[in-house]
Amino acid sequence: MSIQVSTTINGDRVDFICEADESLLDALRNRVGLTGAKEGCGTGDCGACSVSLDGRIVCSCLVLGAEAEGRGIDTIEGMSDGAILHPLQRKFLEHGALQCGICTPGFLMAAQAVLKKNPNPSEEEIRFGLAGNLCRCTGYDKIVRAVQDAALEMRGA
Amino acid sequence: MPLDTAFTGQKFASVGTRPIRPDGIDKVTGRARYGADTTAPGQLVGLILRSPHAHARIKKIDISKAEKLPGVKAVLTSADLPDLTEGDKSMFDVLENCMARTTVFYEGHAVAAVAAIDAKTAKQALKLIKVDYEILPHVTDVDEAMSPKAPVLHPKMFTIGMEPRPKKASNIAKRTEYGHGDVEAGFAEADHIIKESFKTEQTHQGYIEPHACLATIGPDGQGELWVCTQGHFVYRNTCAQLLGMDVAKLKVTASEIGGGFGGKTHVWAEPVALALSRKANRPVKIVMSREEVFRASGPTSSTSIDVKIGVKNDGTITAAQAELRYQGGPYLGMWAELGAMTSFACYDLKNVKSVGYEVLVNRPKVAAYRAPSAPMAAFAVESVIDDLARKIGMDPIAFRIKNAAKQGTKSSYGPVYGPIGIGPTLEAAQNHPHMKAPLGKNQGRGMACGFWFNFGGQTCTDINIGIDGTVSLTVGTIDVGGSRAALSLVAAEELGVPYSQIKCNIADTGSLGHNDMTDGSRGTFSSSMATVFAARNAIKVLRDRAAQMMEIPVDDVVWEDGHAKAKGDSHGNLAPLSLKDIAAAAGNTGGPIAGHNEIVADGAGVSFATHICDVEVDPETGSTKVLRYTVIQDAGKAVHPTYVEGQYQGGAAQGIGWALNEEYIYGKDGRLQNAGFLDYRMPVCSDLPFIDTVILEIPNPNHPYGVRGVGETSIVPPLGAIGNAVSNAIGIRMNHAPMSPPRILKAIEGAKKH
Numbered sequence: 001m002s003i004q005v006s007t008t009i010n011g012d013r014v015d016f017i018c019e020a021d022e023s024l025l026d027a028l029r030n031r032v033g034l035t036g037a038k039e040g041c042g043t044g045d046c047g048a049c050s051v052s053l054d055g056r057i058v059c060s061c062l063v064l065g066a067e068a069e070g071r072g073i074d075t076i077e078g079m080s081d082g083a084i085l086h087p088l089q090r091k092f093l094e095h096g097a098l099q100c101g102i103c104t105p106g107f108l109m110a111a112q113a114v115l116k117k118n119p120n121p122s123e124e125e126i127r128f129g130l131a132g133n134l135c136r137c138t139g140y141d142k143i144v145r146a147v148q149d150a151a152l153e154m155r156g157a
Numbered sequence: 158m159p160l161d162t163a164f165t166g167q168k169f170a171s172v173g174t175r176p177i178r179p180d181g182i183d184k185v186t187g188r189a190r191y192g193a194d195t196t197a198p199g200q201l202v203g204l205i206l207r208s209p210h211a212h213a214r215i216k217k218i219d220i221s222k223a224e225k226l227p228g229v230k231a232v233l234t235s236a237d238l239p240d241l242t243e244g245d246k247s248m249f250d251v252l253e254n255c256m257a258r259t260t261v262f263y264e265g266h267a268v269a270a271v272a273a274i275d276a277k278t279a280k281q282a283l284k285l286i287k288v289d290y291e292i293l294p295h296v297t298d299v300d301e302a303m304s305p306k307a308p309v310l311h312p313k314m315f316t317i318g319m320e321p322r323p324k325k326a327s328n329i330a331k332r333t334e335y336g337h338g339d340v341e342a343g344f345a346e347a348d349h350i351i352k353e354s355f356k357t358e359q360t361h362q363g364y365i366e367p368h369a370c371l372a373t374i375g376p377d378g379q380g381e382l383w384v385c386t387q388g389h390f391v392y393r394n395t396c397a398q399l400l401g402m403d404v405a406k407l408k409v410t411a412s413e414i415g416g417g418f419g420g421k422t423h424v425w426a427e428p429v430a431l432a433l434s435r436k437a438n439r440p441v442k443i444v445m446s447r448e449e450v451f452r453a454s455g456p457t458s459s460t461s462i463d464v465k466i467g468v469k470n471d472g473t474i475t476a477a478q479a480e481l482r483y484q485g486g487p488y489l490g491m492w493a494e495l496g497a498m499t500s501f502a503c504y505d506l507k508n509v510k511s512v513g514y515e516v517l518v519n520r521p522k523v524a525a526y527r528a529p530s531a532p533m534a535a536f537a538v539e540s541v542i543d544d545l546a547r548k549i550g551m552d553p554i555a556f557r558i559k560n561a562a563k564q565g566t567k568s569s570y571g572p573v574y575g576p577i578g579i580g581p582t583l584e585a586a587q588n589h590p591h592m593k594a595p596l597g598k599n600q601g602r603g604m605a606c607g608f609w610f611n612f613g614g615q616t617c618t619d620i621n622i623g624i625d626g627t628v629s630l631t632v633g634t635i636d637v638g639g640s641r642a643a644l645s646l647v648a649a650e651e652l653g654v655p656y657s658q659i660k661c662n663i664a665d666t667g668s669l670g671h672n673d674m675t676d677g678s679r680g681t682f683s684s685s686m687a688t689v690f691a692a693r694n695a696i697k698v699l700r701d702r703a704a705q706m707m708e709i710p711v712d713d714v715v716w717e718d719g720h721a722k723a724k725g726d727s728h729g730n731l732a733p734l735s736l737k738d739i740a741a742a743a744g745n746t747g748g749p750i751a752g753h754n755e756i757v758a759d760g761a762g763v764s765f766a767t768h769i770c771d772v773e774v775d776p777e778t779g780s781t782k783v784l785r786y787t788v789i790q791d792a793g794k795a796v797h798p799t800y801v802e803g804q805y806q807g808g809a810a811q812g813i814g815w816a817l818n819e820e821y822i823y824g825k826d827g828r829l830q831n832a833g834f835l836d837y838r839m840p841v842c843s844d845l846p847f848i849d850t851v852i853l854e855i856p857n858p859n860h861p862y863g864v865r866g867v868g869e870t871s872i873v874p875p876l877g878a879i880g881n882a883v884s885n886a887i888g889i890r891m892n893h894a895p896m897s898p899p900r901i902l903k904a905i906e907g908a909k910k911h
Contacts (some may be wrong), residue, residue, distance in 0.1 A: 019277070035194040036187020038415070040365040041447040045834035048365055076187035089185040093177045096799035099638035099807060101184030102191055102366045102415025127843040134834065136363045136416050137638060138803055139810030140842040 007068045009034070010078025018065035024058075025049045027065030028075065036076035036105045040134065047133030050106040051075045057113040059132075076105035079112070087150040088112060097146035099137035106133050111147045119155050123148070160690050162760060164856045164863045171649040172862060175799045176656045178642035180413070189413045192369030192385030197440035200371065201230055201272040203433050204279040205426060205443070206286050207453060208261035208268055211295035211519040211827025212308065215259055215288060218269055223285040228278035231437035232286070233270040238432055241401045250488040252399050254522045255428045261290070262310060262487035263519050264828045265452030267426075272433040272441045295519040295827040299484040300461050302328040302518045310487050310517045317489075328517040330489040335497050335570045336478075336510035343476025343508030347467025349548050355537040357876070357894040358820035359459040359484075361451060362526050363811070363839050366415020368454060369444040372430035376438060378402060382409045384427055387417040387635050388674020392424055393666045399428045400435070407431075410665040411635050418811070419525030422676050425454050451832035455524025456821060458483040458492045462537040464500075468545050472559045476508040477501050477569075481534060485515055486522040495530035499873075500538050501569035502608035503579050503765065505562045509569045519827050525676060527808060528609040528869035532815065532876050536894055539605035539877025544890060553881070554587045557606060557767075574763065578791025578855045579606060582767040585851055591769050591787045599776060600784065601886025604769045607873025611866035612677025613758035617670040618687035620648060620695045622750040626737030628652060630661040630688060633672030634680040638807070638868070639800030646796055647685045647862070651692035653719035654736055670755055678866025681796060682857075683758035689861050695752025702746040703734045760859025761866055766790035768809065768874035772882040779902030781817050781883055787849045793857040793865030805871045806848040812875025814840045820895050 001020045008014065009032065016031040023042075028034045028051070037060050040046035044059040051060045052074040079086045088111050091097070098104045107130065114121060114129035121129065126147050127140070135143060183189040220232040235258040242248040257266045269286050273279035294308035301307055309326050316323050318332040344350055366385055374380035380402060386392045389411040397404045414421060426443045434441040445454070461482045467475045479500045483493035493513030500511045546556035561579045568574055586592065586604060596602060619631040630648045634640065641661040649656045673679065696716045703721030704711035707728070715724050720733035743750050771785040788805040795801040818838050822830045831837045856863025876894050884890050889904045 029193075034187070035190070038191065038366065039193070039444075040367070040415075041834050043447065043833055043835065046365055046447075076185075080186060085182075085185065092185050093181040096175070096178075096639065096803055098181075098184055099800070099803050100364070100366070100414055100416045101180070101189055102364075102413075104184050105187045108185060124843075127845075131841045131843040134363075134365055134839060134841065136365055136418070136811065136839065137807045139806035139840075139848050140845055141806045141848045142799075142803060144842065144847070 003066045005066055005069050008072040010074055020066060022065045023061050024063040024065045024068055025060035028060060034075050034077050038102055038105065047110060048103050048106040050109040050133065052109060052113065057110055076108060079108060087153050088147065091146040091150040095142045095146040095149065097138065097142040103133060103135045107135065107143060115151055115154060119151060121151065160756065162686065162859050162861060164858050164860060169650060171646045171656055172794065172796050173798065174646065175797060176642060178639050179645060179661055180636065180641055191366055191415050192412045193444045194412070195371055195383055197371055197373060200440040200442050201274060201437060202276045202279045203270060203272045203430050203441040203443040204283055205267045205429060206269040206283045208257065208264060208266040210261060210290055210292055211264050211297065212293040213261050213290040214293060215257060215261060215268060216291055217289040219287040220269060223271060223282040226278065226282050226285060228274040229271055229282045230439055231272040231433045232282065233429065233433050233436060237436060238399065238428065241399065248398060251395060251424060254488065255424065263521050265449070265521060267429065267453065270429050270433055272437050297518050297520055297823045297827055299459055299482050299516050299518060302484065302516050303482060303514065310519065314517065329514050330517055331515040333494040333497055333513045334510065337567060338508030340476040340478045340508045340510045344467045346469070346475040348470045349545065350465060350467040351541050351544050351548065352463065352465040353541050353892060355462045355540065355892045357460045357533040357536060359456050359520065360526070360815045360819045361456040361837065362418035362420035364416025364418060364420055367445040367447055367450045368425055370427050370430050371440060371442045372427065372434045373440040374431055374435040379406045380431060382407065382427060382431065383412055384409060385412045385414045385421060387414065387421040387637065387676055389635065390633060390666050390671045391674045392427060395424050396428050396431055400431055408665055408667040411663055414635055414637055417637055418527045419529055419676060420454055422674050423455055423524045447834065448832045451837065452829055453521055455522050457526035457529060458485060458523050460496070460533040462533060464537045464541045466541050466545055468549060470549055472549060472551050472556050474504060474506060474560045477504065477506050479511045479534065479538065481511065482514045482516055483530060484518040484520065484523070486520045487517055488522050489515055490523055492523055492530045496534040498570035499531040499608055500534035503562060503606045504560045505566040506569060511569065527811065527872040531607065531609055531873045532812060535605060535607050535873045536876035536880055539874070540880050540890065540892065543881045553604060554583055558583045575858055576855055577763055577765060578853055579765040581853050581855060582765055582789045582791060585789045585853060586767045586769055589769065589787060591785060594785070596771060599886055600771060600773045601882045601884070602769065602771050603878045603881030603885055604767060605874040605877030605881060607766045607870050609678065609764050609870040609873060611682065611761035611764050612679040613683050613761040614673035614679055616672055616683040616687045616758050617755040618684055618691045619669060620691045620752040622695065622736065622740050624740055626735065626740040628654065628659045630659055631664045631669055632661060632684045633664050633669045634684045635675040636663060637675055637680065638803060639797055640680045640684065643681045643796040643800060644684050644688050647688045648692055651689050652696065652736065653717065678764065678868040679758070679761060682761050682860065682864050682866045685796060685862065685864055686758045686860055687754045687756050690754035690756065691752040693752070694754060695750065698750050698752065699736070699739050702739050702743065702750065705746045706734060706739065706742055707731050760857070762793055762857030762859060764791060764865050764867065764870040766870045766874055768878040770878045770882050772879060772886055774883055774886045774901060776905055779898035779905065781896065781901065783813055783846055785846055787851065788871055789851040789853065790867065790870055791853045791855045791865065792867045793860065794854055794863040795852050796864060798852060801852055801867050802850045804867045805850045808869065808871025809848050809875055810840055810845060812872045813845065813879065816876045816879035816894055816896060818895050818897055
């Protein structure tokens, strides 16, 4: 059964049609054309599909497309302010916090959520805040440092 | 003219700096396109039917119902993939692994595939395929598979490398031996001998991006493949051979790659996607699920290893011996052989012998995993080295320094070493503040060494100068972790222009000559060598053009700081010409300006590392926390130090996961019980501390800039380092990895009883 869904994605009104059992991740990737969220596992274990749903970070592989009806979704594609990168995006680049980059959209979305809740997190709070996202390349070292540095800059701004 | 690959000791302007990578913006904005991120008009969804049995004969496959389902455009079995391998056994193994023929050898082995208009239809079609199996006895454990009572996977498998060659078939596919001297004489000289046995469980590379490809073949025999791979040229050659295509008519484009670590050096679903496309005459996209990645791509070997080392009271090792049994899944690999070659490579040994046995079991076909086979051998050897040091009352670092290989040492696997970094990494460890930091209750410190060969191989690179003087650098090695940035730095260095003036692209297979894959830590090593020579060739052309523009002999033109300059007193008043000036005039001086290089990049310098780690073991739960971790490794020359550090940290983290948690768990039914990230638990952010790195630079004499590969060695020491730290914390030698909480708890409780 196909369902028509009306949402706001990255501030824009977006309508799409999806199957009743189709995940929000598949709808975003295959119906809306936003492929920044990745499927690493399909079971909510890796966080590569992280998006913000009404301000709450979720694994979009565990949300149905139909559940997005009337709600606001923020994805990695909407993170920068036009050509101006979000401080997290910039700090990830400066610190070399990505190698292959497949987990990066999910980490940036999760890190943004962490800093929204707590602008001045400890190292441990960052590590636990990002524990729902898997990275296999970096050992997380440079990711944590990039988030710390971005937090510092954002607090100063 | 032979190219001079010798290290010159030049000073660097660009190399060694840390600019932003050229693919960075795409990767932080979601724009970068990975294997699953593209589509083609009219594309179909491909899905693969996999065996639920560990070992079974395929009696019959009935695809008639699936073919009749509306929306199904092709159903495939091995009948659609005839054997074109012409006696090439290893290529036949690849074919059979992609699609089982008469027998399934592991749970997850592909038996059929469908292409349909959407995923829902494809899933329905899979359910309509009826496979009639005759279930056969199976074996998944490496030691059990070697037993004479074990079910034999291949009835014609008579061990290679045994004299005389056995007449009875077995699962021991091959025996290899490395070493020199007389180990028995060496053990006779020893004051102490320690012999221990070890096991390591099977682990997966765990790249976050599942395998994905989009394949198209038309009736004219031409095809295209978009795929996440570590080696698109190699994928092209393999797929073309398996499908009977002309190599030049299959264009393979490498997507951005979401991690590989060796697992994307082998083809899995790609030939199937191409064959489905050929049958349906439509583009076919196959994206593996995570479960399929675990069950049906290529994890690393599980192993069983015996190590025996003899030592004199003064700390001199008199003899070292190892027997290494590695399972390769159902097919012959060189996994035990690599273990045998690497096992004692860190040490200067008079008498050494390593014997490897390649063992076949009913598990997925093993693939390379970062310094393949070396971590397990190092786990065993470094554990025994620590125990010997304790036995003779010597500091473990001092003991290793005393016996470390050095320039001129005949390595345990044959070659004589040039300048190497094992001694310097050990000395750096000895002097590192980490070694002096205090430890608390239930805490232990361990250290271990590691070695990897590093590969070179076939490589080619193009440099094309744009009309505005900007530089296109075109390479054929996949960028797995920042190599485009590193190679751009090398081009900038050689041409004498800013990094920002270079754009590095990865060519598709139609745009550049063959390149071997990004494996063996060869990406930056070999492509940087080819880039240096391509740039030097471009400079030759640039000097020639500048000479025309200046109307002076080319021998009077030198290339300095990105400019052609007239040398000598007679041309003193001629202004230097920039790359931009020369490029702008190219149309009148001979046409486009380019430099090319094709090379077999020999001389990849070997790589060594020493790791130190502190752990705390909870005696109640057996759970281990890594408190502090330090990686010291020789990079030869760190081209982009940030990404060199990243390699050190990433390898260490993978090794930590392997040491403490990760393992394939098989049931008695031969089925994998933890094919998902929830139950196959890789380290998450809160599991790890910051991973400190120390980059040593002992130049590789065979590379113009001294570069060595840096990607793999960092995964070699962690099992041993953590094993030693845990053993120091609990006072019991742990000889089975991963050292998961149940194993540690069992060891602690076992020790209480004695």
